[in-house]
Amino acid sequence: MASEDRADARPAMPEWFTVGEAATYLDVSEPTIYRWMKEGLLSFYKIGGATRFSREGLDAVIEKSTGRKEAEAAAGRCSACGHNVLVEGRLQGAGRLYFRPFHARFWVFEESLVPTRAWVCAACGTVQMRADTAKLNRLRPRGRPPAEGPS
DSSP states (O other), X not given: OHHHHHHHHSOOOOOXXXXXXXXXXXXXXXXXXXXXXXXXXXXXXXXXXXXXXEHHHHHHHHHHOOSHHHHHHHTTSOTTTOOOOEEEEOOBSSSBOEEOOSSOOSSOSSOSOEEEEEEEETTTOOEEEEEOHHHHHHHSOTTOOOOSSOO
């Protein structure tokens, strides 16, 4: 019993990953891990002749990734603090909140309002919103990239 108490009193050690384990954790290939190391996107440590990654460093990569696959992996985490308990709800004013693109195709047989979903982080209170990208892409004028802002 006393040895269990002493084990609990020790500070939690960071969890370390090898290159293969980091690739599995981030759901990417090993060459991607090496490329990110070379580009400076991924923090790593050399311990003897081995390369190791901390869980915090890998989680930071998830937060700052912008690719589709990486964004899907990070979707269940708070964008501000990384906490993974998000409570889904709806922001409400005088009704539902919708996103209206600045430029939409003219002859579309549907309303140009894009439904949104919202989550709040149970740890820090950050509210995150996501829009229906399938509908947004249907409304985008052909041959025109997404607008940067009002024109």
